[in-house]
Amino acid sequence: MDKIIVRGGKALAGNVKVSGAKNAVLPIIAAAILAEEGTNVIHDVPALEDVRIICDLLKTLGITLTYDKEVLTINASRVTSVEASYELVRKMRASFLVMGPLLAREGKARVALPGGCAIGTRPIDQHLKGFEAMGAKIEIGQGFIEASVEGRLQGAKIYLDIASVGATENIMMAAALAEGTTVIENAAEEPEIVDLANFLNGMGAKVRGAGTGSIRIEGVERLKGCTHCVIPDRIEAGTFMVAAAITGGDVFVEGAICDHLKSVTAKLREMGVEVDEQENGIRVRSNGRLKAVDVKTLPYPGFPTDMQSQMMALLLASEGTSIVTETVFENRFMHVEEFRRMNANIKIEGRSAIVEGGAKLTGSKVAATDLRAGAALVLAGLVAEGETEVSSLHHIDRGYVQFTEKLRGLGALVERVSPAKEVETEAVEQVKTEPIKVQFSPNFA
Ligand SMILES: CC(=O)N[C@H]1[C@@H](OP(=O)(O)OP(=O)(O)OC[C@H]2O[C@@H](n3ccc(=O)[nH]c3=O)[C@H](O)[C@@H]2O)O[C@H](CO)[C@@H](O)[C@@H]1O
Numbered sequence: 138m139d140k141i142i143v144r145g146g147k148a149l150a151g152n153v154k155v156s157g158a159k160n161a162v163l164p165i166i167a168a169a170i171l172a173e174e175g176t177n178v179i180h181d182v183p184a185l186e187d188v189r190i191i192c193d194l195l196k197t198l199g200i201t202l203t204y205d206k207e208v209l210t211i212n213a214s215r216v217t218s219v220e221a222s223y224e225l226v227r228k229m230r231a232s233f234l235v236m237g238p239l240l241a242r243e244g245k246a247r248v249a250l251p252g253g254c255a256i257g258t259r260p261i262d263q264h265l266k267g268f269e270a271m272g273a274k275i276e277i278g279q280g281f282i283e284a285s286v287e288g289r290l291q292g293a294k295i296y297l298d299i300a301s302v303g304a305t306e307n308i309m310m311a312a313a314l315a316e317g318t319t320v321i322e323n324a325a326e327e328p329e330i331v332d333l334a335n336f337l338n339g340m341g342a343k344v345r346g347a348g349t350g351s352i353r354i355e356g357v358e359r360l361k362g363c364t365h366c367v368i369p370d371r372i373e374a375g376t377f378m379v380a381a382a383i384t385g386g387d388v389f390v391e392g393a394i395c396d397h398l399k400s401v402t403a404k405l406r407e408m409g410v411e412v413d414e415q416e417n418g419i420r421v422r423s424n425g426r427l428k429a430v431d432v433k434t435l436p437y438p439g440f441p442t443d444m445q446s447q448m449m450a451l452l453l454a455s456e457g458t459s460i461v462t463e464t465v466f467e468n469r470f471m472h473v474e475e476f477r478r479m480n481a482n483i484k485i486e487g488r489s490a491i492v493e494g495g496a497k498l499t500g501s502k503v504a505a506t507d508l509r510a511g512a513a514l515v516l517a518g519l520v521a522e523g524e525t526e527v528s529s530l531h532h533i534d535r536g537y538v539q540f541t542e543k544l545r546g547l548g549a550l551v552e553r554v555s556p557a558k559e560v561e562t563e564a565v566e567q568v569k570t571e572p573i574k575v576q577f578s579p580n581f582a
C-alpha cells in the first residue's frame with residue numbers, strides 16, 4: 138500500500154492552485170441524471186476517487202460520460218437502470234444522492250443503504266422524510282431503500298430537523314421535476330448548495346433562496362443539459378492555508394473564495410496568522426508563533442467540520458491550551474489517537490478535545506482514519522521532528538487532487554511511495570531527492 142513520507146521543518150512558500158470542490162461536484166453529477174435531453178458539460182471537475190466512483194455509478198444506470206482535462210460531459214438522455222448497488226454506495230456515501238434525481242425522473246429508485254462510517258452513524262432520515270412528504274412510498278429491506286411514486290412527485294413544505302447538506306441537496310433535486318412548489322425550511326446554507334442550485338437553474342429548474350435557510354423550488358416538466366463550472370474547494374483551500382500557517386510559511390492559495398472561508402480566516406487571524414484576502418485567492422503568512430484558540434464546528438457559515446482535524450494539527454503547534462468541540466458529527470475524533478503517536482497531548486471529554494499545544498511533535502508511523510484526518514496528519518508531519526509515515530491513503534485520494542505534488546510545489550519535503558519504491562529507498566537511500574511519479578491518473582471515459 139502507498140504511503141506518504143513527510144520530513145518536518147520546512148517553511149512552505151509559493152503558489153498553490155485550488156481544484157474544483159468535491160462536495161459541489163458530487164451532487165452536481167447526480168443532478169445531471171435529471172437532464173432528459175442535451176448534454177451537461179461540467180468544467181473544473183477534480184480528478185478524485187469519489188468523482189470516479191459516482192461516474193461509475195452513473196454508467197451502471199446507462200448514462201454516457203466522458204472525462205478529459207477536468208471537463209466532464211454527461212449525456213443522460215437514456216436511463217436504463219434505477220439501482221445503485223451496495224458495492225458503489227459502500228465505497229462512497231454520497232452515492233445516495235442519486236436517489237432524488239432517479240425518483241423524480243423515473244418514478245422509482247433502489248439504492249443500497251449507505252450505513253455508517255468512521256465519523257459517525259450518519260442517518261438519512263431527513264432525505265426520506267422529504268421524499269415521503271412529496272408523495273413517495275419508501276420501503277426498506279435486504280439492505281436497500283426503495284422509493285416509488287405514482288405519477289410525478291408533488292411539491293411540499295418540508296422542515297428539516299437538522300440542516301443536513303445531503304438532505305437539502307437530494308430534496309432540491311427531486312423537487313426540480315416535481316409538480317408544484319416545494320419549500321425546504323431549515324435548509325443547509327453551504328456554498329455547495331448554491332452551486333448545485335445554479336447548476337439546476339442552468340438546466341432549466343426554478344430554484345430560489347439557495348444559500349439561505351429557506352429554499353423554494355418550483356417544479357418544471359423537463360430539464361436539459363447545460364454548461365457549468367464547479368466552485369473551488371474551500372476545504373482544500375483551508376487545508377493549504379493551515380499548511381502555510383503551521384510551517385511559518387508564506388503561501389498564496391490561488392482560486393480560494395474569501396467569502397467561503399470566513400470562519401477559517403477568522404480563527405487563523407485569532408491565532409496570529411496574517412491572512413490577506415485578495416480577489417483571486419488568499420495569501421497566508423505566519424512567523425510560526427501561534428496562539429491557542431477554541432474552535433467549535435457548526436453548519437455553514439460556522440467553522441466546517443471538514444477542517445476540524447487540520448485545525449487540530451495547527452493547535453498542536455500553538456502555545457497554550459485549546460478546546461475543539463465537534464457538534465456536526467458524533468465521532469469525528471479518530472485522528473486524536475494518531476496524533477498521540479506523534480507525541481501530541483490531547484484529551485477527549487465528550488464532544489470536546491482538549492489540545493495542549495507547545496510539545497514538540499515527533500515523526501511516527503500513523504494511519505489516515507478519514508480523508509481530512511489523513512491531510513491533518515500530513516500537516517502535523519510538516520512540523521514534526523524527523524520522518525512521519527502516513528498510510529491508508531485511499532482516504533486522502535477521495536478528496537485531494539495530487540496532494541503531495543501540490544505540497545512539494547510549495548517546497549515541502551513530502552513524497553508518496555509505493556511498496557516497490559520503499560524497497561528501493563531502503564536499498565539506495567536516495568529516494569528523498571528523486572522526483573516522484575504521479576500516482577493517480579483516473580480514466581473515466
Ligand atoms: C459529499 C458531501 O457533501 N459531504 C459533506 C456533507 O455530508 P452530509 O451531507 O452527509 O452531511 P449532513 O449535513 O447531512 O450531516 C450533518 C449531520 O446531520 C446528521 N443527519 C444527516 C442527514 C439525515 O437525514 N439525518 C441526520 O441525522 C448527520 O448524521 C450529521 O451528524 O456535509 C458534511 C457537513 O458539512 C460534510 O462534513 C461532508 O463533507
Ligand SMILES: C=C(OP(=O)(O)O)C(=O)O
Nearest residue numbers: 160230231443508509536
Ligand atoms: C466527510 C467528508 O466527505 P463525505 O461526506 O463524502 O464522507 C469530507 O469531505 O470531509
